[in-house]
Amino acid sequence: MCRFGTLVLVGLALQSAASAAFVGFDNFGPENSYGFSGYTIAYGSSAGNQFATSVTGNLSEIDLAMGHLFGARDVTVQLLTDSNNAPGSVLESFQLTVTNDFSSPGSFIPVFSTTHPLLSVGAEYWLLASATNSGSADVWYINSTNGYGMRYTDGAVTGDWMATFRVSVTHNPEPATFVLAGAALCLIGRFARRRA
16 A cells, blocks of 8 residues: 555656746846836837746746836736747737836736746747836836846837846646656556565
């Protein structure tokens, strides 16, 4: 019975490893810190950054550091593919509300994926934000880790300090991982039968 319990525990460990969330990109500083200046996100304009994920997996969550300036507090955030170092096709859109005022601490906003697009190591992506309502503006804080990269602002792509965000994915193990795990379980089962 103890051997069967071991098999169950190994199976559960493999299951949890297969669905664990991993950080694919992160430029927050220690304890989710960020700079106190940033990109102005106003109605009719978009701003954001290019990034690459360090882990292949399905998008689960994006965390952003934003503060409210004036007007409505609604912001649209889009995850896009890369098209020759410019934003490409939209993979997913999010609507969020910026609750903290500009320059106030704790402006950490999580958004959760509902479509879970696959993000692949080696591919570039874009994260863009724009104000949803006219007469409103918010700030997407720059990072405090000296992260520099490609910035998009209203059609222009330049190099600049990056806005602060984190992208988490649910890791998809390679099929070979499951084959090896299955073979190991079969061997454990075989040895368990021999001893019985």
